Amino acid sequence: MAWILLLGAIAAEVTGTTALKLSNGLSRWGPTVVMGAGYLVSFALLAIAVKQIPISVAYAIWSGVGTAVIAVIGLFAFDEQFSVGKVAGILLVIAGVVVLNLAEAP
Numbered sequence: 892m893a894w895i896l897l898l899g900a901i902a903a904e905v906t907g908t909t910a911l912k913l914s915n916g917l918s919r920w921g922p923t924v925v926m927g928a929g930y931l932v933s934f935a936l937l938a939i940a941v942k943q944i945p946i947s948v949a950y951a952i953w954s955g956v957g958t959a960v961i962a963v964i965g966l967f968a969f970d971e972q973f974s975v976g977k978v979a980g981i982l983l984v985i986a987g988v989v990v991l992n993l994a995e996a997p
Contacts, residue, residue, distance in 0.1 A: 893943035897952060900936035903929045904957045909964055948991050955988040 907929025913922035933953075941949045959981050965971035 893940045896936045896940040897944060897949055900933045900940060901953055901956050901960070903933035903936060904953065905929075905960050905964070907933060908957070908961050909968070912965075912969060951988045951991045955984040958984055 907926045910922040910926035910929055913919065914926055915922075917923050917926075937949065937953055962971075962973075962977060962981055966973055
């Protein structure tokens with residue numbers, strides 16, 4: 892159940908961050924409200940998830956997966972450019988999450 896909550900926290904954070912971009916510097920109220928709600932829900936779900944998942948693992952997955960998903964959304968929804976450096980950075984984040992998970996294994 893904690894892992895499902897963590898996935899929900901990631902989805903809410905990605906929604907909030909996407910709405911942040913759409914808010915045009917917080918000048919558009921609709922996306923600004925969605926942003927605030929997304930972040931609030933994300934932190935609430937993350938707080939519940941870390942009761943059962945080690946904080947180092949949960950936070951690494953939450954931030955790493957969120958970062959990778961936002962990079963892909965930026966590419967397709969906002970016409971942001973991908974570079975070798977960006978791809979390498981995303982791969983390093985994913986590798987870091989994998990290493991943290993493996994380090995937690997008994």
